[in-house]
Amino acid sequence: MRHLLRKSAAVFPRPKLPFISLRLLSSSSVKRQETESFAAPDDHYDVVVSGGGMVGFAAACVLGRSKRLSDRRILLLEGGPKKPWSLPKEYTNRVCALSGHTQRLFEKHGIWEHIMRMRAQPVRRMQVWESCSEAMITFDEQYQDDVVAHIVENDVILQAIKNQMPDHVEVQFNSKVDGYDLPQDSSSRVTISLANGKTLSTDLLIGADGAKSLVRQTMGSQYLGWEYDQMGIVATLQLSEPSDNTVAWQRFLPTGPIALLPLTDDRSSLVWSTTKDNAKTLLELPEEEFTDALNRAIWDNSRTDQTVQAVHEKWMNMLDVLIPSQGVDVRQLPPSVSAVIPGSRGAFPLGLGHAVHYVAPRVALIGDAAHRVHPLAGQGVNLGFGDVTSLSETLEKAVLLGADIGDVRELHKYESERQKHNVATMASIDGLYRLYSCNATPVVLLRSLGLSAVNVLSPLKRYIMKHAES
Ligand SMILES: Cc1cc2nc3c(=O)[nH]c(=O)nc-3n(C[C@H](O)[C@H](O)[C@H](O)COP(=O)(O)OP(=O)(O)OC[C@H]3O[C@@H](n4cnc5c(N)ncnc54)[C@H](O)[C@@H]3O)c2cc1C
Incomplete structure (x- = not known):
């Protein structure tokens, strides 16, 4: 039996899934069909990467640069058009916090140099706090002898990867895939049908086609996921006063976390996760009112729970005696925002998803096609x-x-290595999201005491940072 899904709404209407908090998509819940074979392939490639987002481009580039794979024909297919690009004067609103692991991967392949030549802002410290108590945690470069992360615009990442793409890797834009014919075992090849009528075959299909991956659906891999009923509002912000802006700030509000990520001395990038209704209201506000709402979200202390506050103060005094502060974990004041850069506001739906299987004969999923997380920990890409x-x-x-x-059997080695890491990370991110979505006094008290304790335990903080940057 061959796994085959053609993306033609007229022939196979996608089932409309009810908006429930948990959904498990299995091979049986996705409509599949056994049909006549695809047309004979027009061309054959050893590897085809389907999806030219940041992860698909990185995969094509890294495989293309590998000495061991230098004799392989590699193709990257991207459904969208090729867009001419030059570094804009103003910062764009989509950014990522790149971890130490990503930096090392990019350094190895010469991509990092291009990023640094364009622009990136180091994060030397991160301060995370909440609105219901005074509890907070800081992560400092001192704990890992390196910066915490670098904030880089998505377009800059993509361009840097493109600059290092070896000539023999073929990139085809405007090449939307319409359907895949996947083999049941390794004795036959993958066939790919493009919307432009072309048919290709490959020995290995890498699905990098994002959260709604057609590759994943065709594999019939079970997909565990839910929507957070939240939007992530993004924008580029003008800060009230220029400063050495190298701190990433994140405050947990009952409606979701708000983060200011440093870009330059007087610019930061906003990622504000909030309910869909609130997001709609915020997006419609005039720029000045939006800026006021944002400053309130960062500074307003009216939600502080006085019972928690009293117990927390005693707890802090006790911790001070038991584990004297080393000076790096002290509270700093966040910046205030003077304006939002006109036209920079945008919003994206937030959800969690995980494919139970990342691989099948001649197929591997990577990036958001395999897993999708809440942006609160800056881990997705x-x-x-x-x-x-x-x-x-x-x-x-x-x-x-x-x-x-x-x-x-070889691809399974990739799956088990990555699932070990990805599932643990996803569980922590979702756990944090849930912990901070709750307003009940006992929960606020427990998490506040716990967070403050972790904040003074340097080895534990080192461990957390090590996992996040790997
Ligand atoms: C608000 C917000 C903030 C975030 N902040 C961070 C952060 O700080 N740090 C971080 O690590 N991550 C962050 N993320 C997550 C990060 O943006 C994603 O993890 C990342 O963009 C996923 O990249 P990808 O290449 O896997 O998928 P995508 O970017 O979704 O790319 C998929 C590509 O496949 C193409 N495609 C799809 N279907 C087909 C088809 N049938 N044929 C051909 N091409 C196709 C699409 O056109 C697209 O180009 C954030 C996300 C959001 C929403």
């Missing part, structure tokens, strides 16, 4: 770049052993 590292190393080892790169 970093997990995707981690997939790229792991998959490229797995394929290189397979080639060294003389194995077929589409052999599912």
Whole structure:
């Protein structure tokens, strides 16, 4: 039996899923059909990466640059058009906090140099606090002898990867995939049908086609996911006073976290997760009123729970005696915002999703096609770049052993390595989200005491930072 899904609404209408908090999409819940074979392929590639977002481009680039895979024909397919690009004067509103692991991957492949030549802002410290108590935690470069992260615009990341793309890797824009014919075992190849009528075949299909991945649906991999009923509002912000702006600020509000990520001395990037209704209201506000609402979200202390506050104060005094502060974990005051850069506001739906299987014969999923997380920990694309590292190393080892790169036994090594890391990260992010969505006094009290204790325990903070940057 071959797994086959053609994306033609007229023939296979996608089932409308009810908006429930948890959904489990299994091979049986996604409509599949056995039909006549695809047309004979017009061309064959050893590897086809489907989806040219940041993760798909990184995969094509890293595989193309691998000495062990240098004789392989690699193709990247992107449904969208090729857009001419030059670095704009004003910062764009989509940014990512790149971790230490991503930096090392990019350094190895010469991508990092391009990013630094364009623009990136180091984060030397991160301060996380909440609106219901005075509890907070800080992460400082001092704990890992390196910066906490770098804030880089998505367009800059993509351009830096494109600059390092080897000539022999083919990139086809305007090449939307319409359907895949996936083999049941490694004895036959993957067939890919494009909306422009072309048909291709490949020994290995890498699905990097984002959260709504057609590759994943065709695989029939179970997908565990839910929507947070939240939007992430993004914008570029003008700060009231220029300063050495290298701190990332995140405050948990009962409606979701708000983060200011540093860009320059007087610019920061906003990621404000809030309910869909609130997001709609905020997006419609005139710029001045939006700026006022944002400053209130960062500064307003009217939600402080007085009972929690009293107990927390005693707890802090006790911690001070038991574990004297080393000076780096003290509270700093966040910046205030003077304006939102006109036209920079945007909003994106937020959800969580995880494919139970990342691989099948001759197929591997990477990036948001395999997993999607809430942006509160700035991990989404970093997990995707981690997939790229792991998959490229797995394929290189397979080639060294003389194995077929589409052999599912080899691909399973990639799956188990990544799932160990990704599932743990996703569970922590979702746990944090839930912990801070609650206003009940006992919960606020417990999390406040816990957070303040972790804040003074340097080894534990080092451990948390190590996991986040790997
Ligand atoms: C508000 C917000 C803030 C975030 N902040 C951070 C952060 O600070 N740090 C971080 O690590 N992550 C962050 N993320 C997450 C990050 O943006 C995503 O994880 C990342 O963009 C996923 O990249 P991707 O390449 O896997 O998928 P995508 O960016 O979704 O790319 C998929 C590509 O596949 C193409 N495609 C889809 N279907 C087809 C098809 N049938 N044929 C051909 N092409 C196709 C699409 O055109 C697209 O280009 C944030 C997300 C949001 C919403």
